[in-house]
Amino acid sequence: MDASPPKPAARATASPLRLWLEALAWRRRRLLSLCRRGWASLRVRGLRGTLARLRPSPPPQPFVAAAPRAPAAPGELRLPCPDAPRASIIVPVHGQPALTLACLQSLADSGDQAGFEVIVVDDASPAGTTEFLATIDGLRLRRNESNLGFIGSINAGAAMARGEYLVLLNNDTTVVPGWLDALLATFDAYPDTGAAGSKLVYPDGRLQEAGGIIFRDGLCWNHGRFEHPDDPRFNFVREVDYCSGAALAIPRALFARLGGLDAHFAPAYYEDADLGMRVRREGLRVRYQPASVVVHHEGASAGTDPTAGMKAHQAINRGRFVGRWREVLEQAHLPPTAGADAASERGRRHRVLVLDACTPMPDRDSGSVRMLALLRLLREEGCHVAFFNESGSHDGDYTRALQQLGVETWHQPWLGGLPRWLARHGAGFDLVVAARHTVLGPVLELLRLHAPRAALVFDTVDLHFLREQRAAELAGDRAGLRAAERTRRIELDLIARSDRTWVVSEAERQLLATLAPGARVGVVSNIHEPVAGGPGFEARSGLLFVGGFRHPPNVDAVRWLAAEILPRVRAREPGITLHVVGAEAPADIAALDGHDGIRVHGHVPDLAPLLRQCRLSVAPLRYGAGVKGKVNQALAHGLPVVATHCAVEGMHLREGEEALVADDAAAFADAVLRAHADAALWQRLSEGGLANTRRHFSPEAVRPVLRALLDGLPAR
Structure with a gap:
């Protein structure tokens, strides 16, 4: 809002x-690590499988502020006007018909899916404006007899609205397709949201605002x-702190309860900052939604001179x-000397790098699934969370999903070289969580140098040397x-040099108590929300195997299942079908599809x-x-579930x-047939599995471990 930028820290x-x-x-360290991993992958997956893992992700498409389509003639323009709109878009105007027409x-x-109506409030414009607006099909129009200014016009439009949400939109804007769906999705994803604002971009492609910051002296700054x-x-x-009223959504009921925009700030300016303060006083949050993009021709309607006209x-x-x-x-709130970056994180508990x-x-x-749940829990505990993957790739919808979770997700070209990035940002982190020895090994020294105040957690994900050893045996x-012995030495060295280590089972924690007796080791296992209420025994049939085929144990499991277990099952129950789900199946497994009761589905986005x-899950x-x-x-x-002892290790089952557990093909097949035919046994296993998840693998089972770690970090 104010033109003078705060000084950066x-x-x-x-x-x-x-x-x-x-x-x-x-x-050098990273090259050595990649060579070791490449050699191991060649031995296990072969050349084709290894090359598939190296396939790069396409770079993200850069934002370009495209010029809006030439407006139709007023009589040809049609706007939706549903009987029960989800959103009421309020556009105040005073003259400037060309701007308004381009906005409409x-x-x-x-192309947004959400139903919306458009209410234009003509704020006593010069002659001719109302007449041209009246020719637009679907538009709801109100004319103010006298000039009420932005605040009065918005409040007048809100009084006409029928939507669940009000969306304030300047007439000197053009919206980017999908803007409204993204903006309203904020309220669905974050139920405590009281107001949500769009990303505002200048016509030349520069960022205008990524949410607003209010400093202690009342200076308001458009972040970014x-x-x-x-x-x-x-x-x-x-x-x-607030979002600009140029593109802002708020529940209509909340807007009414707050009394709308406050005429104390008439005719305009600071009414949006004041609204943000009042929303937050209600115990609700104001959120910035980057997926909702609006091009703002700032100053086209109100001017830019702060000493004259509306800007005064x-x-x-x-x-x-x-x-x-x-008092608040x-x-x-922080002083301007703290800088915009620090102020944008005001109230965050800790800064965490993952x-x-x-x-x-x-x-x-x-x-x-586990990593996503960990990131979500860290955010729920009030942390600012930054993340990047080893290659720095932008992975399309997966990267955008993290950003929607509230995670600052870094990628190329913005990440650049890791040493330079850590030199710039590392000192601000209180906690670093690095997953897998292949990731932590090359960067540990850099983390110690550039993030000296951060506690370092080595998240093993699983003890890789143990898996490699068992495969080799x-x-x-x-x-x-x-x-496997080389991997064991690497993992134990990283455990010794880290402040804490996470494993996923009590069995692995006990193993490390012997191998690394001085290490601080905690259990952070898989994290799943129990989902009760599915169909019963009679409504189900068949077996389900799930596992990505980049993971060699899954390849071995399906080959053993198809060759030795399923034939025994189908010899006694020919109607039982096996569904195999997983991406990048080897040719021999893909070829099983349609033979001997096997369906190979490949990657299934929604399981x-x-x-x-299916009636049973199998994990051989x-x-x-x-x-x-x-x-x-x-x-x-x-x-x-019917599984081997290896598959249920550390699960307290x-x-x-x-669960039913068996380790040889005949016993495994017998267990499958028993559970598939016995309704009472099936029901007992179903209820027991849900109870096990609640006790050991739900978010609430993991949260105390994270809280204990965060509570032990120095306060910011």
């Missing part, structure tokens, strides 16, 4: 020579002003605003045993229908480590009550 920078040396050392044309072309709109700092859902009220109303909110500002090999893809692997692979259709894993997400997922949905 001072930031220490390393010398170019030091950064170059650090980058050289990091690249963009609304007509937006003149920055690039694709910068990760401005592309995640975030709580803010800006300085006057700042004094009024401070007079009303002085002094107690809870690193992993890949962006979480929860429809593809269980590790992603099963195959009689002496070279594999030597590789819910199969989880509700012969090697592996950690807690198996496929088992957790089935139990959390009340789907009984009671045999015969919460």
Whole structure:
């Protein structure tokens, strides 16, 4: 809102020579790590499988502020006007018919799914404006007999509205398709949202506002002003002090309860900041929604001279605003000298950096389900969370899903070289969580150097050396045993050099108590929300196997299942079908589709229908480590599981009550047939699996571990 930007906080920078040396050392460590991993992948997956893992993700499409379509003639323009709109878009106007027409044309072309009506409030415009507006089909029009200004016009439009939400929209804007659906989705995703604002972009493509900041002295600042709109700092859902009334949504009932925009700030300026303060006084949140993009031709309607015309009220109303909110500002807001970045995180508990090999893809692997749940829990505990994957790739909808979760998700080209990025940002973090030894190993020294105040957690995900060792023992692979021993030394070294270590099961914690007796090891297992109430025994049939085929234990499991277990099952019950779900199946597994009662589905984005259709989940894993997400997922949905001891390791499952367990093909087939035919046993296993999930694998089971860690960090 104000033209004078706050001074940025001072930031220490390393010398170019030091950064170059650090980058050289990091690249050497990373190259060694990649070579080890590449060799291991070649041995296990072969050349084709290894090359598939190296396939890069396409870069994100940069934002371009496209010119709006030439407006139709007023008599040809048609706007939707449903009987029960979800949103009422209020556009105040005073003259400027060309601007208004371009705005309305963009609304007509937006393609949003949400039903909306458009209310234009003509604020005593010069002759001719009302007549041209009256020719637009579907438009609801109100004419003010005298000039009421922005505040009076918005309140007058709100009195006519029928939608569940009011959307305030300047007439000097053009909306980007999908803007309204994204804006309203904020209220669905975050039920405590009282107001939500769009990303405002200048016509030349620069960012105008990523939410508003209010400083202690009443200075209001558009966060990200003149920055690039694709910068990760401005592309995640975030709580803010206020959002500009140029594109702002609020529940109609809340707007009425608050008395609308306050005429104390008439005719305009600071009314949106005041509204944000009143929303937050109600115990609700104001959120910035980056997926809702609106191009704002700022100044086209009100001018830009702060000493003349409408803009002159800006300085006057700042004094009024401070007079009303002085106590809150002094107690809870930062001075301008703190800088915009610090002020944008006001009230956050801790700053947390999370690193992993890949962006979480929860429809593809269980590790992603766990990581996504961890990120969500950290956000729920009031932390600012930054994330990037090992390659710095932008992974399309998966990256955008993290941003919608409220995670500051970094990617190329914004990430740049890791040493330089950490030199710039590392000192601000209180906690770093690095998942997998392959990720932490190359960067540990950089983290210690550039994030000296941060507690470092090594999240093993599972003990990789244990999985490698078991695979090598099963195959009689002496070279594999030597590789597993190298991985063991690497993991134990990282455990010794980290402040804390997370494993996913009590069995692994006990193992580390012997191998690394001085380490601080905690259990942060898989995380699943129990989903009760699915179809019963009689409405289901068939078996379900779920597992991504980049993971070698899943390949081995399906081959064993198809060759030795399923033939025994179908010899006694020929009608039983096996559904195999997982991306990137090897050719021999893909070829099983349609033969001997096997359906190979490949990648299935939404497993819910199969989880509700099948009678049993099977997990015949012969090697592996950690807690198996496929088992957790089935139990959390009340789907009984037949598994090997390896598959249920560390899951606290009671045999015969919460799962059936068998390790040889004949016993496994017998267990499948028994559970598939016995309704009483099926029901007992279903209820037991849900109870196990609630006790050991729900978010509430993990939350105390995270809280204890966060409580032990120094206060900001």
